[in-house]
Amino acid sequence: MPEKVFITGVGIISSIGKGIDETIDSLKNSRSGIGVITLLETAYKNELPAAEVKATHEDLMEIAGIKDKRPYSRTALLGIIAARQALRHAFIDDIAAYRTGLISATTVGGMDKSEVFYRPFIENKRHGRLRDIITHDCGDSTETIADYTGIRDYVSTVSTACSSSANALLLGARLIKNGLLQRVLVGGVDALTLFTINGFNSLMILDKNPCRPFDEERNGLNLGEGAGFLMLEAESIAEKEKKSVLCEISGYGNACDAFHQTASSPEGDGAYLSMKKALDTARLEPSMIDYINAHGTGTKNNDLSEGKAIERLFGNTPPPCSSTKAYTGHTLGAAGAVEAVFCVLAIQNGIIYPNLRFQKQMSELSFSPVVALQNRKPLKHIMSNSFGFGGNNTSLIFSAI
């Protein structure tokens, strides 16, 4: 019988808070982090809203307590801050006590620095400071977090577009179940960059107003940035150390839509399969899910496809459902982990988050999302969806102990 995988600590930094307390306060008070761009130097500053972490490089260095001269990308700093919180929250001080891993996820790694390098570089190939490019690859932010936290036994980075960090959680749980690790810090991080804002803009799926997931009039997504990390521990370790356990990762499913490079299939095949697999691994019936934290980006395509898949699996009256991207924007590689932290906090606090700015029922769907904060105790099982370009879909289930 494989071990259960417990979550014993979480850490988060996003546009709605630089820690658990600020985050839960924002969630409870419908405080969205989406607004005018003030930090990223982009031509779209006044045109496209985004959910920035309102902290400069120096601010983040200070929060992380870093003074050395190693080059740090914004991605690495956001990651370090959330990772450190999660370790503290889980009361872990001796990393070497058990076989411990780190799995981080990111879509564009240290792109914020690469952009600084690339501008002079394209003019002259001898230009551009090398310290701005050595943090480019996705592995860099992970290894920076590993060095900062002292984790050495297993260091990995996942990148499956917008489902990246959901897959980091999935892998972490499986590594524990397979006995390869006893503890693993899992999560994801992405910083807002010119690359992503221009990329999504070229796809014409950025809303010029704060996004409205699952609304008939929804008109695209807003980008966000942030990091989420969660400490996973094998049941036996948590018991031995008499840890207070936040919840269990009871189910996970990964499937590929294999429909189109960017678009989701009309009936949400991949989404249906990942949710179904997650229920199967958790040995749960659809009716046992108390809340779905949807992927819900706010694009026409995603919300319709995801909504259809939810109807297929849960019927016409699915469990309460909302997308918290109306709070944080779409944090890309961090989204799965940020939303996993929200799910843990939901179980802890017995609350279901509202789907902000929802007004009009989608004509194609039978259900509508939760519009006001709900107190619901106990919340036993929560499903969280993360879907990415290339059809990389992952669903996770968090269960109260």
Next chain:
Amino acid sequence: MENLVEKLKSEIIEALNLAEMKPEQIDENAPLFVDGLGLDSIDALELIVLLEKKYGLKVANAEEGKKVLYSVNSMAEFITRNKKG
């Protein structure tokens, strides 16, 4: 108009990297998407960039996009109509 249609065909082939295709193989009346030439939503985005880059014309929204990008002819008509106006 005829010249514009031919020019558009070459531009579409270049923009969408339809390397195996020759302009005469594109039927200007046939739908560009799905059943016809088999283009998809990413191609639509590329064609919107093409219209703006080469002709200075903005497609207002997805609904208009669908009509404008229906066929080579509809693209040519859109260009002619808006250039005159």
Next chain:
Amino acid sequence: MKVYINGINAISPQHTFKHEDWLKEPVGYRQVRYLKCIEPVYTEYIDPMAARRMSRIVKTGVCSAIKCLHDAAVEMPGAIITGTGLGCIEDTEKFLGSIFVNKEQLLNPTPFIQSTHNTVAAAIALKLKCKNYNSTYVHRGFSFEHALTDGLMLLHEEPADNILVGGLDELTDNSFIITDRLGLWKKTPVDSLKLLKYNNKGSLAGEGAAFFALSRERKENSYACMSLPAMFYKPRNISEVEHQLSAFLSRDEKTLNDIDLVILGLNGDAAGDKIYYQLIDQHFKNIPVAYFKHLCGEYDTSSAFAVFLAALVIKKQQIPEVACLNKSPENKIKHILIYNHLRNINHTFFLISAC
């Protein structure tokens, strides 16, 4: 965890794509600073409508994956997992450049879409209409190893019976210029097959894709079997490497006496190669030693090329003379130990065995 390698394929600077005979005709390159892949005719494998958006790495990845599945006679893999250190850098550079050149206006979306690291695994899934497990690892010199670890776990968790795992990276003009400025490569051109003779700083840049069809079941034409690779991060000294080696071998109930061939990641960089030579002197004295980076160059997922080489050597029971560092193996090659490190940060072991 033990699995069988039932199909292999590689696109590399060697004639590996149609791999039957390449061991007999290894290619040497004169006066080069990097090696690039010998590419197949892609249109034979990918229909032009699908290929038109694909950058080189996506085409090599898809072609190699398809050929690998053919090799194993698998139509629909239970999972597709790739590892890539840098991902689709050609399209990343293209889109990044266009942001500055066009001042953030009117950007073509295609290079952005194709720049994500999961593009290759997704393109393979799309080509096969494969809705099964799909993931991508992007961790420097551990990228392929993580893909493999995930794959081996899946095979033991049961839902998957045949899976596809690959490692791939591409070299572009700009990525060479940047990594050259970082001092990774030899400053003057070299003859690739003499890579170890120069005894100075830097290596030879390379690229490639290698795919493997893995299963829990042995088939008639299985190449070899393998166990979980071992990864260790930033060892503090040589004794930590030695400790990891003995832990790795004893995990599989082996000792160095069982090893018939060692394949090392020697890449010509004097400082980085020191670790390998120390191990040869102290542990591999009586074992035939081979190396491979003079054949494929150095890149984040070059260990996938080493596994490809090892699987083929075991099946064919022959090894090209140019790959041997000292003596050629005389006995039957039953167990091959691969040890590779990327810039003394990401260290890995593999054990590939006859089945």
